[in-house]
Amino acid sequence: MGATNSSVVVREVSLNFGAVEVLKSLNLDVRKGEFIVLLGPSGCGKSTLLNCIAGLLDVSGGQIFIEGRNVTWEEPKDRGIAMVFQSYALYPQMTVEGNLSFGLKNARLPRDEIDRRVKRASEILQIEPLLKRKPAALSGGQRQRVAIGRALVRDVDVFLFDEPLSNLDAKLRNELRVEIKRLHQRLANTMIYVTHDQIEAMTLADRIAVMRGGIIQQLDAPHAIYARPVNRFVAGFIGAPGMNFIDGTIEEAGGKPVFRAGDARIDLSRYSFEGRSEAGRKAVFGVRPEHVATGEAASAMPFSAEASVEIVEPMGSDTLAWTSLGGQNLSMRADSEKAPRPGDRIRIGFDPGRASIFDAGTDMRL
Amino acid sequence: MAVEPAGPKPGKLTAGRIGIYAFLVVSALFFLLPLAVMILTSMKPMDEIHNGNIFALPQHPTFDYWVKAWSSACTGRDCYGLSPGFFNSVKITVLAVPASIALAMINGYALCFWRYRGSEFLFTVLVFGAFVPYQVLVYPIIYALSRVGLFGTLPGIVIVHTIFGMPILTLIFRNFFASLPVELFKAARVDGAGFWGIFVRIMLPMSLPITVVAVILQVTGIWNDFLFGLVFAGHDNLPMTVQLNNIVRTSTGTVEYSTNMAATILTGLVPLVVYFVSGKWFVRGIAAGAVKG
Numbered sequence: 209m210g211a212t213n214s215s216v217v218v219r220e221v222s223l224n225f226g227a228v229e230v231l232k233s234l235n236l237d238v239r240k241g242e243f244i245v246l247l248g249p250s251g252c253g254k255s256t257l258l259n260c261i262a263g264l265l266d267v268s269g270g271q272i273f274i275e276g277r278n279v280t281w282e283e284p285k286d287r288g289i290a291m292v293f294q295s296y297a298l299y300p301q302m303t304v305e306g307n308l309s310f311g312l313k314n315a316r317l318p319r320d321e322i323d324r325r326v327k328r329a330s331e332i333l334q335i336e337p338l339l340k341r342k343p344a345a346l347s348g349g350q351r352q353r354v355a356i357g358r359a360l361v362r363d364v365d366v367f368l369f370d371e372p373l374s375n376l377d378a379k380l381r382n383e384l385r386v387e388i389k390r391l392h393q394r395l396a397n398t399m400i401y402v403t404h405d406q407i408e409a410m411t412l413a414d415r416i417a418v419m420r421g422g423i424i425q426q427l428d429a430p431h432a433i434y435a436r437p438v439n440r441f442v443a444g445f446i447g448a449p450g451m452n453f454i455d456g457t458i459e460e461a462g463g464k465p466v467f468r469a470g471d472a473r474i475d476l477s478r479y480s481f482e483g484r485s486e487a488g489r490k491a492v493f494g495v496r497p498e499h500v501a502t503g504e505a506a507s508a509m510p511f512s513a514e515a516s517v518e519i520v521e522p523m524g525s526d527t528l529a530w531t532s533l534g535g536q537n538l539s540m541r542a543d544s545e546k547a548p549r550p551g552d553r554i555r556i557g558f559d560p561g562r563a564s565i566f567d568a569g570t571d572m573r574l
Numbered sequence: 575m576a577v578e579p580a581g582p583k584p585g586k587l588t589a590g591r592i593g594i595y596a597f598l599v600v601s602a603l604f605f606l607l608p609l610a611v612m613i614l615t616s617m618k619p620m621d622e623i624h625n626g627n628i629f630a631l632p633q634h635p636t637f638d639y640w641v642k643a644w645s646s647a648c649t650g651r652d653c654y655g656l657s658p659g660f661f662n663s664v665k666i667t668v669l670a671v672p673a674s675i676a677l678a679m680i681n682g683y684a685l686c687f688w689r690y691r692g693s694e695f696l697f698t699v700l701v702f703g704a705f706v707p708y709q710v711l712v713y714p715i716i717y718a719l720s721r722v723g724l725f726g727t728l729p730g731i732v733i734v735h736t737i738f739g740m741p742i743l744t745l746i747f748r749n750f751f752a753s754l755p756v757e758l759f760k761a762a763r764v765d766g767a768g769f770w771g772i773f774v775r776i777m778l779p780m781s782l783p784i785t786v787v788a789v790i791l792q793v794t795g796i797w798n799d800f801l802f803g804l805v806f807a808g809h810d811n812l813p814m815t816v817q818l819n820n821i822v823r824t825s826t827g828t829v830e831y832s833t834n835m836a837a838t839i840l841t842g843l844v845p846l847v848v849y850f851v852s853g854k855w856f857v858r859g860i861a862a863g864a865v866k867g
C-alpha cells in the first residue's frame with residue numbers, strides 16, 4: 209500500500225480502450241504534499257492516468273489508493289480529489305458563485321459552510337468581484353482561476369490538474385504558474401499536474417514523471433531528470449534545444465574507457481557508469497548544447513576539439529551554433545554577443561562527466 | 575475629423591445581385607402561386623369558380639366556406655366540419671411531442687455520456703430504425719397494440735408517434751450532447767452530481783436551442799401525419815389530416831371546391847404558423863448543430 213506517508217498510490221494499473229493498451233501496469237507512488245508533474249508527448253496516456261486516479265475512467269487492472277484507502281472502484285466524488293481541466297469546463301448557465309458551490313450543494317453542506325468556503329477560495333484566487341458573473345463574461349485567465357477555485361472549495365487532499373494552462377497565452381501562463389506554485393506552498397496538498405510544457409514541469413515539480421507509451425520512464429527530481437536521464441528518450445525529451453546524440457563505440461585505451469566516433473576520441477574517465485562499461489559496445493554519447501563551451505573556456509574543458517561552424521540560429525538571448533564532432537552534428541549554445549559565424553573555425557569543449565551515454569541497442573543509460 | 579473607411583462599400587446593387595434577387599422572387603412566386611389560388615378559390619362561390627379563371631379575384635368574396643369547413647362540412651354522416659379533427663390533433667400533438675422529446679433527450683444523453691456495454695450497438699440499431707419504411711411496421715404494431723388494448727385509442731397513437739420519433743430525435747440529441755465538451759460532464763461527476771443531477775442541472779439548461787429544433791420537427795411531423803392517425807387513432811381521435819381527407823372525399827352531388835380549399839388551408843395553418851414563429855430559432859438551431867459538428 210506504499211509507505212505511510214503516501215498520498216496517491218497507483219499499483220500495476222492497466223487501461224485498455226478496446227484493443228489499445230493505453231496504460232501498461234503503471235506504478236506511481238506520490239508522497240503527501242508532493243507536487244508531481246506528469247510530462248510526456250501527446251497521446252502517451254497522461255490524461256488517461258489522471259482520469260483513472262480521479263475515477264472518471266474504470267481501470268482494466270490494478271489498484272489505486274488515495275490517503276491509504278483503496279478507491280479503485282469508488283465514485284469520483286468519494287475519492288477526496290478535485291480536478292481542474294484544460295478547457296476550464298465551467299457550467300455555462302451558472303454564475304461563478306454557482307460554479308464554485310455546485311459540488312458543495314451536491315454534498316448537502318450547510319449554507320453557511322458553503323458561503324465560508326466560497327468566500328475563502330475567491331479571496332485566495334482574487335475572484336471576488338466576479339462572483340455574480342457568468343463564465344461567458346470572463347477572460348480565459350479569469351475562467352481558469354474560477355476552475356481552480358472550484359477545486360479549492362472541495363477542501364480535499366489531492367488536486368489533479370490536466371494541462372490547466374495550455375489554453376492561455378504565454379504571459380497569463382507565467383502568471384498563473386506562479387500562482388499555482390504559491391497555492392501549493394500555502395495549502396500543502398498533494399498535486400498531480402499534467403503538462404507537456406517543460407518549463408511548467410521544471411518550475412513546479414517536486415518530482416517529474418516522464419511518460420511514454422503508457423509507461424513511466426523516469427520519476428525523479430527535475431534536476432536529476434535533466435542531469436541523469438535514464439534513457440535516450442528522456443534525454444531527448446527534456447531540455448530545449450534538445451540534447452546532441454553522437455553514435456560511436458566504447459573502447460579501452462590505456463586502461464581507461466574512451467568513446468570513439470569517427471576521428472574523435474572522448475576520454476570517459478570522468479563519466480560515472482551505471483554498471484560495467486564493456487569495450488567494443490556500440491553506444492550513443494549525449495551532450496547538451498548548453499554544456500558545450502567555446503574559446504578559452506573550451507580549452508579548459510577535459511575534452512576539447514577544433515570544429516567549424518556550419519549554421520547559426522539566433523534565439524534571442526542565445527545563439528544556437530551547429531558544428532560537427534566525429535563527422536556528426538553537434539549544436540551548442542553561444543552568447544549572442546560573441547556568436548560565431550558560419551565558416552568560422554572554433555574550439556569547442558565539454559566535460560564528459562556531465563554527459564550521458566546510452567546503449568545503442570536498448571537506449572538505456574550506461 | 576473621423577476617419578472614413580476607404581474604398582467602395584460592398585453590398586451595393588450589382589448585376590449579380592439583381593440576378594440573385596430576380597431568381598429568388600421567381601422561385602417565391604412559383605411556390606406561392608398554388609397558395610394564392612387556394613385562398614382565392616376558397617372565397618369564391620361555386621358559379622364563379624365554374625365560370626371564371628382560377629387566378630381571377632373573387633367578385634363577391636365570402637368567408638362562408640371557411641366557416642362551413644370548420645364547423646359544418648360533412649364527413650360521411652357526421653356534419654361537424656374540421657373542428658373535432660383539430661382538437662384531436664391538438665391532443666395528440668400536445669401529448670406526443672413532450673413524450674417523444676423527453677425520452678429522446680434522456681436516450682441521447684445516456685448514449686453520449688454514460689456509455690455502457692452494448693450502447694454503441696444500441697445506437698446503431700436505433701439509427702438504422704430511422705431508415706425502416708413505416709409501412710413495414712404498421713401491421714406488427716397494430717397487432718402489438720391490440721394485444722394490450724391500446725389499438726384505436728389516444729394513448730395508442732401517442733405511443734406510436736413517440737416510438738417513431740425516437741430514432742431521429744435520439745440521433746439529434748446524441749449528436750448535440752457529443753458536441754459539448756466531455757470535461758463538463760467529468761467536472762460535474764467530480765462535483766458529485768449523478769445521472770439525473772447532471773442531466774437536469776447541467777445538460778438540460780444547455781439544450782434549449784436543440785430542443786426548439788426538436789419541437790418544431792415533432793410538431794410539424796405529428797400534425798402532418800396521416801398514415802398513423804388513420805390506422806392507430808381510432809374513430810374518436812382521428813386527426814385533422816384524416817378529417818380533411820374525409821371532407822374532401824365526401825361528395826354530395828357537385829364537388830365543393832371552395833370548402834375543400836378552405837379546409838386544406840385550415841389544416842396547413844398550424845405548421846405554417848410554427849414555421850413563421852420559430853423560423854429564426856429553427857435556422858439557428860440547425861446552424862448551431864452544423865457548426866459544432
Ligand SMILES: Nc1ncnc2c1ncn2[C@@H]1O[C@H](COP(=O)(O)OP(=O)(O)OP(=O)(O)O)[C@@H](O)[C@H]1O
Pocket residue numbers: 225228230248249250251252253254255256257404
Ligand atoms: N475514449 C477513447 N477511446 C479510444 N482511445 C482513446 C480514448 N481516449 C484516449 N484514447 C487514446 O489513448 C491514448 C492516450 O490518450 P491521453 O488522452 O491519455 O493522452 P495524453 O497523454 O493526455 O495526450 P495529450 O498530451 O495530447 O493530452 C491516445 O493514444 C488516445 O488516442
Ligand SMILES: [Mg+2]
Pocket residue numbers: 254255256370
Ligand atoms: Mg491530455
